[in-house]
Amino acid sequence: MNTTSIQTKQDYGSDPVSVRETDQYRAEYVHAFVQKWDSLIDWNARIQSEGSFFIDKLKERGCRQILDVATGTGFHSVRLLEAGFEVVSADGSAEMLSKAFANARSRGHILRTVQADWRWLNRDVHQKFDAIICLGNSFTHLFNENDRRKALAEFYAALRHDGVLILDQRNYDALIDFGFNSTHTYYYCGTDVSVKPVHVDKGLARFEYSFSDGDQYFLNMFPLRKDYTTRLMQEVGFQHIETFGDFQETYRESEPDFFIHIADKA
Numbered sequence: 001m002n003t004t005s006i007q008t009k010q011d012y013g014s015d016p017v018s019v020r021e022t023d024q025y026r027a028e029y030v031h032a033f034v035q036k037w038d039s040l041i042d043w044n045a046r047i048q049s050e051g052s053f054f055i056d057k058l059k060e061r062g063c064r065q066i067l068d069v070a071t072g073t074g075f076h077s078v079r080l081l082e083a084g085f086e087v088v089s090a091d092g093s094a095e096m097l098s099k100a101f102a103n104a105r106s107r108g109h110i111l112r113t114v115q116a117d118w119r120w121l122n123r124d125v126h127q128k129f130d131a132i133i134c135l136g137n138s139f140t141h142l143f144n145e146n147d148r149r150k151a152l153a154e155f156y157a158a159l160r161h162d163g164v165l166i167l168d169q170r171n172y173d174a175l176i177d178f179g180f181n182s183t184h185t186y187y188y189c190g191t192d193v194s195v196k197p198v199h200v201d202k203g204l205a206r207f208e209y210s211f212s213d214g215d216q217y218f219l220n221m222f223p224l225r226k227d228y229t230t231r232l233m234q235e236v237g238f239q240h241i242e243t244f245g246d247f248q249e250t251y252r253e254s255e256p257d258f259f260i261h262i263a264d265k266a
């Protein structure tokens with residue numbers, strides 16, 4: 001199996017649904033998939049759909065210094081920079097960070113990037129932040145509970161005493177309990193790509209991303225249940241957690257595509 005991210009093709013071996021490892025993310029975000037990521041998320045449409053939700057939440061709390069731990073191609077890092085926040089952009093994937101840097105550069109910004117895996121975040125990031133954002137259904141890449149606890153504890157430690165973690169996730173409860181019914185409106189806004197699950201069980205959600213030019217990529221993710229995620233956050237020490245469904249305060253459990261957890265340390 002390939003373990004470097006300079007590949008153009010993903011390689012899940014002969015039994016893709018058996019690939020359930022936290023370390024897999026670097027090999028999944030191969031160069032060619034990363035180059036296509038922005039047509040999947042469509043920056044302009046995503047700005048329209050999420051509006052100023054994150055900016056408002058951060059401003060309400062008086063946050064200034066933000067660590068984006070799942071920078072990806074830089075969408076939120078750039079938005080927050082443009083809204084006047086100080087941003088450090090971290091990601092475990094060098095491919096993603098280099099694309100993020102180029103995207104920011106083309107918009108007139110120099111990103112402060114750090115390549116860091118969440119499980120050892122504070123080895124590479126030596127500053128405390130008012131807020132950490134982990135967005136775009138990224139936490140789902142962690143395949144075992146120890147890794148999730150370790151990552152959350154590292155996020156907790158990188159925050160100031162009154163800091164806040166904003167972490168989102170796909171509504172896997174609905175996927176497991178009711179089947180797939182996403183409108184893709186909020187996160188995957190691109191129109192030349194279709195996203196669908198090809199395998200779901202309690203330990204794996206394998207999604208297929210098909211682009212109009214025929215290219216196909218996959219992501220193997222752990223299907224986090226909402227209450228499980230919030231329980232882990234509480235257990236590592238976050239005092240107050242508020243969960244939004246697709247940026248709304250009130251929602252029916254089966255309706256939102258995504259949940260957004262806002263976890264306060266104090």
Ligand code: SAM
Nearest residue numbers: 025070072091092093096117118135136138141
């Ligand atoms: N936030 C971006 C967005 O919304 O477009 C990117 C989301 S992408 C689904 C997930 C990102 O999390 C990838 O850039 C991946 O490299 C990063 N990631 C996954 N597991 C990680 C880990 N253990 N440590 C650091 N980064 C990780």
